[in-house]
Amino acid sequence: xVKDFKRAEKNIWSIVKDEEIRxxxxxxxxxxxxxxxxxxxxxxxxxxxxxxxxxxxxKRYYGGQENTDLIENICIQKAEKLFKCxxxxxxxxxxxxxxxxxxxxxxxxGDTILSMNLSHGGHLTHGSPLTFSxxxxxxxxxxxxxxxxxEIDYDEMEELALKYKPKIIVxxxxxxxxxxxxxxxxxxxxxxxxxxxADIAHIAGLVAAGVLKNPFAYGFHVCTSTTHKTxxxxxxxxxxxxxxxxxxxxxxxxxIENLPTLIDRAVFPGIQGGPxxxxxxxxxxxxxEASSSDFxxxxxxxxxxxxxxxxxxxxxxxxxxxxxTDNHIILIDMIKSFNISGGNAEKIFDSIGLTTNKNxxxxxxxxxxxxxxxxxxxxxxxxxxxxxxDMEIISQWMFDSIxxxxxxxxxxxxxxxxxxxxxxxxxxK
Ligand code: DSN
Numbered sequence: 001x002v003k004d005f006k007r008a009e010k011n012i013w014s015i016v017k018d019e020e021i022r023x024x025x026x027x028x029x030x031x032x033x034x035x036x037x038x039x040x041x042x043x044x045x046x047x048x049x050x051x052x053x054x055x056x057x058x059k060r061y062y063g064g065q066e067n068t069d070l071i072e073n074i075c076i077q078k079a080e081k082l083f084k085c086x087x088x089x090x091x092x093x094x095x096x097x098x099x100x101x102x103x104x105x106x107x108x109x110g111d112t113i114l115s116m117n118l119s120h121g122g123h124l125t126h127g128s129p130l131t132f133s134x135x136x137x138x139x140x141x142x143x144x145x146x147x148x149x150x151e152i153d154y155d156e157m158e159e160l161a162l163k164y165k166p167k168i169i170v171x172x173x174x175x176x177x178x179x180x181x182x183x184x185x186x187x188x189x190x191x192x193x194x195x196x197x198a199d200i201a202h203i204a205g206l207v208a209a210g211v212l213k214n215p216f217a218y219g220f221h222v223c224t225s226t227t228h229k230t231x232x233x234x235x236x237x238x239x240x241x242x243x244x245x246x247x248x249x250x251x252x253x254x255x256i257e258n259l260p261t262l263i264d265r266a267v268f269p270g271i272q273g274g275p276x277x278x279x280x281x282x283x284x285x286x287x288x289e290a291s292s293s294d295f296x297x298x299x300x301x302x303x304x305x306x307x308x309x310x311x312x313x314x315x316x317x318x319x320x321x322x323x324x325t326d327n328h329i330i331l332i333d334m335i336k337s338f339n340i341s342g343g344n345a346e347k348i349f350d351s352i353g354l355t356t357n358k359n360x361x362x363x364x365x366x367x368x369x370x371x372x373x374x375x376x377x378x379x380x381x382x383x384x385x386x387x388x389x390d391m392e393i394i395s396q397w398m399f400d401s402i403x404x405x406x407x408x409x410x411x412x413x414x415x416x417x418x419x420x421x422x423x424x425x426x427x428x429k
Contacts, residue, residue, distance in 0.1 A: 023427060024426065025353060025419045027418060028381065029354055029355055029377060029378075029380070030376070031377020032174075032226075033229070033355075033380050034228065034229060035383045035428065037232070037289060038429055040233055040289075043234070044278050044282050054268060055249070055268065056268070071281050072277070076089075079240065083208060083223065084217070085240045085241060086244075086245055086260060087240070087241045088238065088241075089240075092236070092237025093272060094236060095199070096124075096125045097267075097272060098237035099126070100271055101239060101266040102197055102224055102239060102263060103136075103168065104266045105265070106259070108167075110138065111137055111167045112138045112166040113138070113139050114140050114141070114166035114169045114194075115140075116142060116171070117142065118141070120143040121174060122173055123199060126139070127139025127140075140166065142157040142160055147362055148323055150177065150322030157185070161191070165194075166192070166194055169195070170197050170198075172200050172224075173199070173202065175360075176329070177331055179326040180213070182196075182213060182217075182220060183219065189219075189221075195221050196222070198215035198224075200215065201229060202230065204227070204230060205231040205299055205302075206302065206327060207223075208291070208299075209295055209299030209300070211296070211302075211303060212326075216240075221241060221243070222259060224238070224239050225238045225239075233287070234282035236276070238283070243257045243260045247261070248264035251265075301382050304388060305378040305386065305391050306328050306330060306378040309376075309391040309395055310324050316398075316399040318338075318399075320333075321361055321362065330375070331361060338402050340402060341370050341371070341372065342371045343370035343371070351411050353415055353419060354397060354398065354418065356376050357374070358373065383428065384425040397417070400414060401414055
């Protein structure tokens, strides 16, 4: 290891080459990962990396902004069009600061925020006691009512909302494979004057393509997102909102219709410094790509592949949480399936070149570092052009590796099969 480190340190670009090979010769099944286009990658390496642009277009704290202003305005317009909303803030460094910015735009320290139980699919930033925001706000949680179907307990959500009067109700998840009833959630939020916020980090591409519901069509006030998962752009964040767009540097009254401005102020100067303009350029390119008919077809195929893969896995004895999926995510209870932990399953899949991630399942009794579940998804393999028949093969590899986990020779044979198969589906350049 030390020797490898010394060699790699001398030629750091050799590590990039190794990672290129790792990505090319393995199948990426982590649902939050994808392959950005060459244009997006190129944008990240442009001279916009060099520029400081604190503030917003036309209202910066540094000179030399004639090009950055254009890029940021183009990016904002493309995001607003794609997600059918009044305003986009394209500056968040990623999904976590995007969520924090919305909380801080609307809630005061000590206020309550209602979000999904983390083991039922919520994200760390939705109130995990380990996060900084949980020290500022009081998080309470709703959950899934029926684990067999994944139906959310909307009655519980309403009871909690009426009792605790949260300032924000958060919908949207990291490991929840089902579609949501946004209308019900926004009605509950409206009853108590709360902000209805959807964290669409995982499903943004599917929403943009119109193959999953857009929360804004059902009365949501805010959506937060990342730009690199199903949306297939650069690593970054995004906050979309409905309301009146005014001077982002002006102080406005705390009213729901002023959310766009409140959010702008919360992002900068609230929690961030200078925006990463190279990433904003890359986001603009990704939004353009996501508005194409090809992207719609791609998004449709993600879901077809995901449903098919879930069916094939269930046929082979994998216990899928909620017995299926409506989106790109499949969550598997590996303990119930094959009495193997998520951590061990991840290692076995890794050994044959299938990259997955261990994940807690609803009401998991195991610890997050070695939970009961494995989370997989189809965005990346679909980008490589894979279809339903390929999902059947992946399900077979998953089954064969788990049921022969003690047989190194067999695992090596499977690894070779995966490498050869990958050659038929190069990562698009
Ligand atoms: N890490 C992301 C995911 O994998 O879902 C969320 O932050």
